[in-house]
Each structure stands twice: as structure tokens, then as C-alpha cells.
Amino acid sequence: MTERTFTPALGRFAPTRFYDPVIALTRERLWRGLLAMHVAPRPDDVIVDVGCGTGSSALLLHRIEPRARIVGVDPDPDVLAMARRKADAVGGTPEWRVGMGDALPEVLGADGSASAVVSSLVLHQCPVAMKRAILASMFTVLRPGGRLAIADFGLQRTRLMRLAFRAVQLADGKQDTQPNADGILPSLMSEAGFRDVREAEVVSTIGGSVSIYVARRD
Numbered sequence: 001m002t003e004r005t006f007t008p009a010l011g012r013f014a015p016t017r018f019y020d021p022v023i024a025l026t027r028e029r030l031w032r033g034l035l036a037m038h039v040a041p042r043p044d045d046v047i048v049d050v051g052c053g054t055g056s057s058a059l060l061l062h063r064i065e066p067r068a069r070i071v072g073v074d075p076d077p078d079v080l081a082m083a084r085r086k087a088d089a090v091g092g093t094p095e096w097r098v099g100m101g102d103a104l105p106e107v108l109g110a111d112g113s114a115s116a117v118v119s120s121l122v123l124h125q126c127p128v129a130m131k132r133a134i135l136a137s138m139f140t141v142l143r144p145g146g147r148l149a150i151a152d153f154g155l156q157r158t159r160l161m162r163l164a165f166r167a168v169q170l171a172d173g174k175q176d177t178q179p180n181a182d183g184i185l186p187s188l189m190s191e192a193g194f195r196d197v198r199e200a201e202v203v204s205t206i207g208g209s210v211s212i213y214v215a216r217r218d
């Protein structure tokens with residue numbers, strides 16, 4: 001499935017240039033740091049960041065292990081321009097590619113196999129069929145033994161978190177976001193073929209709880 005439409009970084013109402021300051025309000029340093037901890041980048045890694053947006057996760061992984069090759073993929077050229085500017089400002093060298101998350105083999109081309117795939121705050125914005133297609137595409141580009149780490153709004157366990165998540169649902173639409181809030185991601189990851197799927201962390205934020213899901217490819 002490759003459909004060319006996608007929800008932009010801040011959803012339907014707010015311009016992308018406000019993305020970084022808004023996301024900073026979501027205890028971003030905590031959940032992004034936990035995501036990076038679970039990826040644990042190594043010098044010989046090839047790490048693909050799917051729906052990399054303004055490049056914050058890719059740049060953090062680069063900062064932790066500058067010898068790893070980091071490739072950020074996003075369908076939105078405007079958000080990638082912001083990622084490039086941020087990378088230039090700190091002397092970071094991730095590669096940035098325009099592309100949809102369900103077309104990773106084509107986007108990465110001949111050299112396209114990864115030792116790790118990461119993604120943050122992307123799947124909640126996608127229709128269920130696209131969530132499935134992106135996970136299948138991640139599985140395809142991962143080498144055997146490769147690891148997957150996803151940070152996203154997951155199962156919203158408490159009334160407070162379900163209430164907080166309504167702000168995200170207002171921006172991104174209920175249809176795509178509700179399956180995440182109902183806890184669909186681990187089963188979709190298993191269906192895509194991943195092993196040892198688990199919710200490793202849950203971080204409460206003002207926009208609902210962000211879960212870190214990890215898995216690997218056999």
C-alpha cells in the first residue's frame with residue numbers, strides 16, 4: 001500500500017514550524033531519551049528513523065554514536081528542510097530522504113538494509129492499513145537480528161490519560177488515533193512478523209501516555 005497522503009507533523013490545524021516547541025511540552029526529553037536507550041546505537045549500525053519529522057530522534061542517535069549511519073525518512077519535504085537546518089546547526093550528519101514509511105525498500109534503494117529501525121509519534125497519525133503497511137516495510141528492511149523501537153501514543157490506561165489524549169485526537173483525527181489508544185500496536189507488530197514484542201516503557205504526558213515498544217526480527 002503506498003498512498004501519497006499523510007498527516008503533517010502537527011496535524012490538521014497547526015503549522016509545522018511550531019512542531020518542536022509543542023512537542024517539547026510532552027516530556028520529550030524523557031521519552032526520546034528512553035527511545036534512544038532502547039535503540040542503544042553501535043558504531044557499525046545502520047539506523048532508519050521512519051517519519052523522522054524535524055530530525056530530533058535521528059540527531060539524538062547521531063549524538064550518542066556518531067559512527068553509526070543514521071537515515072531519516074519522511075514524506076514531507078518541508079519538515080525534512082527543518083531537520084537539515086537543525087543538523088547543520090549542530091554539525092550532525094544523518095542522511096535525509098523523502099519517502100513514505102510503507103515504501104522503505106524503494107526509499108533506501110540498493111544499500112537498504114538496516115540493523116535498527118526507529119519511529120516516534122508516527123503510527124498514531126496513520127490509518128490502520130497504513131500502520132500495518134509501515135510495520136511490514138520496517139520488517140522487510142531490517143536484517144535478521146535487527147531491532148525495532150517505536151515511541152508513540154499507546155494504550156491510554158487511565159481516565160486522565162484518555163482525557164489528555166483528546167487534544168491529539170482533535171489535531172490528528174479520532175479514526176487513526178483511537179486504535180493506538182486502544183493498544184493495537186503490539187498485536188500489529190507481532191502480525192508483521194516481529195518477535196519479542198513488548199511495551200518497555202510508559203511515560204505520562206500532557207497529550208496522553210507515550211509508550212516505547214521494542215521488538216526484533218529473527
Ligand SMILES: C[S@@+](CC[C@H](N)C(=O)[O-])C[C@H]1O[C@@H](n2cnc3c(N)ncnc32)[C@H](O)[C@@H]1O
Binds near residue numbers: 007051052074102
Ligand atoms: C508527529 S510527527 C513526528 C516526527 C518525529 N518522528 C518526532 O518524533 O518528532 C509525524 C511525522 O510522520 C510523518 N508521516 C506521516 N505519515 C507518514 C507515513 N505514512 N510514512 C512516513 N512518515 C509519515 C509526518 O510527515 C511527520 O513528519
